[in-house]
Amino acid sequence: MFSGDRLRQARELLSLTQTDLARLVGRSQAAIANIEAGLLEPSAEVAESIANRTRFPLTFFTDQTRFHFPGETLMFRARASATRRETVAACRHAEVSLELTELLEASVTQIPIRLQKSSQTPEIAAQHVRHLFGIGADQPIPNLIDLVERIGVTALALPIDLAKIDAFSTWLTATNKRPIIAACRNKPGDRLRFNVAHELGHLVLHGELKRLGPGEHQQADRFAAELLMPGAAMRGEIETPVTLSRIAPLKLRWGVSIQALVRRAHDLGIIANRQYRYLFEQLSARGWRTNEPSNLAVAQERPRALRKMAEVVYGDPIDYGRFSSDARLSVSYLKDLMDGYAEAPTSATEAMSSGKVIQLRST
Numbered sequence: 001m002f003s004g005d006r007l008r009q010a011r012e013l014l015s016l017t018q019t020d021l022a023r024l025v026g027r028s029q030a031a032i033a034n035i036e037a038g039l040l041e042p043s044a045e046v047a048e049s050i051a052n053r054t055r056f057p058l059t060f061f062t063d064q065t066r067f068h069f070p071g072e073t074l075m076f077r078a079r080a081s082a083t084r085r086e087t088v089a090a091c092r093h094a095e096v097s098l099e100l101t102e103l104l105e106a107s108v109t110q111i112p113i114r115l116q117k118s119s120q121t122p123e124i125a126a127q128h129v130r131h132l133f134g135i136g137a138d139q140p141i142p143n144l145i146d147l148v149e150r151i152g153v154t155a156l157a158l159p160i161d162l163a164k165i166d167a168f169s170t171w172l173t174a175t176n177k178r179p180i181i182a183a184c185r186n187k188p189g190d191r192l193r194f195n196v197a198h199e200l201g202h203l204v205l206h207g208e209l210k211r212l213g214p215g216e217h218q219q220a221d222r223f224a225a226e227l228l229m230p231g232a233a234m235r236g237e238i239e240t241p242v243t244l245s246r247i248a249p250l251k252l253r254w255g256v257s258i259q260a261l262v263r264r265a266h267d268l269g270i271i272a273n274r275q276y277r278y279l280f281e282q283l284s285a286r287g288w289r290t291n292e293p294s295n296l297a298v299a300q301e302r303p304r305a306l307r308k309m310a311e312v313v314y315g316d317p318i319d320y321g322r323f324s325s326d327a328r329l330s331v332s333y334l335k336d337l338m339d340g341y342a343e344a345p346t347s348a349t350e351a352m353s354s355g356k357v358i359q360l361r362s363t
Contacts, residue, residue, distance in 0.1 A: 002035065
């Protein structure tokens with residue numbers, strides 16, 4: 001039986017309207033609406049056309065959806081101008097990725113969830129998470145996404161590039177309580193790290209709160225700032241008088257943008273309002289508000305767990321034929337999805353230096 005929910009998921013994942021899809025398959029918008037509502041079973045010809053046009057196998061549409069992320073109930077880090085279509089597309093990609101995670105977890109030993117919610121201030125909560133990571137208060141965090149996965153957070157790399165949406169988070173309660181951070185890939189490394197830290201702050205501070213206002217986002221920013229740039233360390237490392245040339249080298253050490261360091265210096269009272277405005281005027285004059293110097297680019301981090309589980313279950317290199325059949329997804333979609341996840345380190349030395357040594361084994 002053809003699943004209308006699956007059709008809606010595939011269509012919204014591809015950012016298509018019902019009219020768009022109807023045009024592609026040579027049917028009316030009303031027909032697509034009725035199929036999605038479960039009021040019309042498509043003919044074999046129409047079902048085949050839908051599969052061809054969406055590039056999802058027919059078996060995908062005979063399975064039921066297992067997760068649904070209503071965009072309005074998630075903790076999103078996005079610009080106010082982000083459209084509903086962009087938000088929904090990010091949610092649908094996350095749903096498919098989470099189904100893959102569930103499929104693979106059935107065959108491997110799962111990482112225990114150690115992340116805890118907190119009623120403390122954002123700064124104290126961030127310090128507790130640093131302790132959970134095993135990172136000293138005066139040390140930079142070497143690979144944030146790796147550490148987030150190690151404490152049981154499901155980190156999803158969405159195979160979609162949306163300029164106005166960075167990430168979202170939620171505590172999934174449908175099957176078991178699980179913290180999730182989903183981030184759009186292909187963001188600059190420093191921006192991605194702050195996005196993940198911000199969403200981690202929401203998970204810790206706001207739990208299952210369904211509506212976030214400016215106050216909650218400010219709290220998540222404070223959490224992220226303390227997590228990535230601890231106040232005690234910054235007061236010792238940001239030397240006065242503060243200039244861009246003095247602060248820029250700290251970018252690579254702490255894995256954050258120059259702009260974030262300037263804001264942190266201001267928030268900690270290291271620089272006054274006048275100096276803060278002057279430094280941002282300099283950032284604008286140099287074009288660094290949009291593109292900071294390429295020689296100071298922070299390496300982009302990628303989650304590892306999903307690919308690692310696929311390697312455990314389907315071999316390394318991954319047997320995409322078997323994987324595709326079990327997941328009811330096309331090989332091309334799976335390969336594109338897996339490109340967002342880190343491959344195994346090529347040597348023991350690289351594994352130790354990167355920290356990417358997540359241990360998973362088949363059950």
